[in-house]
Amino acid sequence: MRISKWSAGALLLTSVALPGGGKALPAPAPRMSTAERCAALAGKQLDQGVRITSTKHVGAAAPGTVPSGFGPPIPSGIPAHCLVEGTIDPRTGAGGKPYGIGFALALPDTWNGRFLLQGGGGLNGSVAPPLGAVAAGDTPALARGFAVISHDSGHKGAVFDASFMADQRAALDFAEASVRTVTLIGKTITTGFYGKPIAHSYMTGCSTGGRESMLASQRYPELFDGIVVGAPAMRTGDSNLAIAWSAIQFNQAALRDADGLANVSGIFPASDRALILKGMLDQCDMLDGLADGIIQNVAQCRFQPARLQCTGAKTDSCLSKAQVSAMDRAFAGPKDAAGYPVYAPVPYDTGIVYDGAPLPGYLPTGAPGVFGPAPRELSMDLDARVQAIRADGVQRLTDTHVWTNLSSFLGRGGKILFYHGVSDPWFSAFATWDYWERARTANGPAWDAASRFYMVPGMAHCAGGNAFDNFDLLGPVVDWVEKGTAPQGVTASRQTPAKASRPMCPHPGYAHYVGGDPAQAESFQCRMPQR
Secondary structure: OOOOOEEOOOOEEOOOOOOOOOOOOOOOOOOOOHHHHHHHOOOOEEEOOEEEEEEEEEOOEOOOOOOOOOOOOOOOOEOOEEEEEEEEEEEEOHHHOEEEEEEEEEEEOOOOOEEEEEOOOOOOOOOOOOOOOOOEOOOOHHHHOOEEEEEOOOOOOOOOOOHHHHOHHHHHHHHHHHHHHHHHHHHHHHHHHHOOOOOEEEEEEEOHHHHHHHHHHHHOOOOOOEEEEEOOOOOHHHHHHHHHHHHHHHHOOOOEOOOOOEOHHHOOOHHHHHHHHHHHHHHHHHHHOOOOOOOOOHHHOOOOHHHHEOOOOOOOOOEOHHHHHHHHHHHHOOEOOOOOEOOOOOOOOHHHHOOOOOOOOOOOOOOOEOOEOOOOOOOOOHHHHHHHHHOOHHHHHHOOOOOOOOHHHHHOOOEEEEEEEOOOOOOOHHHHHHHHHHHHHHHOHHHHOOEEEEEEOOEOOOOOEOOOOEEEOHHHHHHHHHHOOOOOOEEEEEOOOOOEEEEEOEOOOEEEEOOOOOOOHHHEEEEOOOO
């Protein structure tokens, strides 16, 4: 498709077609204020396929008053901006339901010349506020002066409502196409609104947003100059299967009820989870030079549950043979009939014993998990499940863990940063690290000159946990793209149990304590693990 352009000098649209044909939207006069230009867009239709449904000029918001969507309110506040909402290709699709890509674009009064696409979450289905808060520390992209756009990927519905998959176009938009479509439309509106071209374009996202960020680098290498990928949902068929398979391994260590089903809550009672946590810390905590309840040296942690196994009868001070065996199998991950790994191993990290919301740790507690009530089955047909995943066309198009040739993205100077919480109970951090390593092999020295991977010890899915989970990777990727400054250690912080900071180091490097106040990042150095 062809996308319309606004002339930078005259703030007028040139006669170039958008999807569906039709006339271009005339832009406002060049000397109008931001608020006046915003009002002038109301009710306009850029094209038969792109409708602006509402516009409003939003005044500046004070610090701490705007929810971030990933944690506490945004500390920096939000500047005055024009909020543009619209729909791309509205239509009636499968089942007589309305479809179309909904979007929201925030255009700050004071623009820094940068554009950012904000990734989504779950199966999308709603348009999140366009803030650009993912991996941006205390200052989201909008607060820095970026134009930020978010979208619903082409359908409306609850976050895990998959009924839209019945519509071919909606399924394709979710799998990949909406990333390109929304970006091109957003860039067109942005350049027209400000009357000058975008200097640099970026994308950030976590979970589904991380997957979308990966596919942008793989399938649309010309769209963005810098990308941040967080805990990507890059192979959900395999990762979901691995969770179900691991639950069965745990259940085999459980007592049975009258129906022969596992008593899940009794597999690892609180006393045993405390024992496992202590065992992990005893074996791995001091590898970073400081016993503080955080396993920083992820690469060298070789936790062995067998060292906690009882030599006699089971007591609160040791694990049964069945418990140890179940842990060994579950954390190693499933293998198919040929012995090939279906999914990556899961790291042993402090968050595996967590028993709270929104997601519990990897060890079962009997509480609802990623997919609702705890499964109690004792077996599954693994190979049949694997074959079903491999035959799923939407899954194959959605997955982003296979393609590693990024020569076009890297060749035009693109930079890409990855991060993943080591205690993520949904997607293994080792799966993302495996992709990063394979991409390194495929792209050679160009990869080290354009990418970094950050493990976040203790962090759950995208945020939370016993972790330094507040960090800014947006600033470093911008500096790398625009100044050529490659990122190394990035300062991360936390507020609980006490305010503290620490370097977050490119993996397999880690933050090693060298002396001083352990609450200060200056007391640590990024080091590579000893071999």
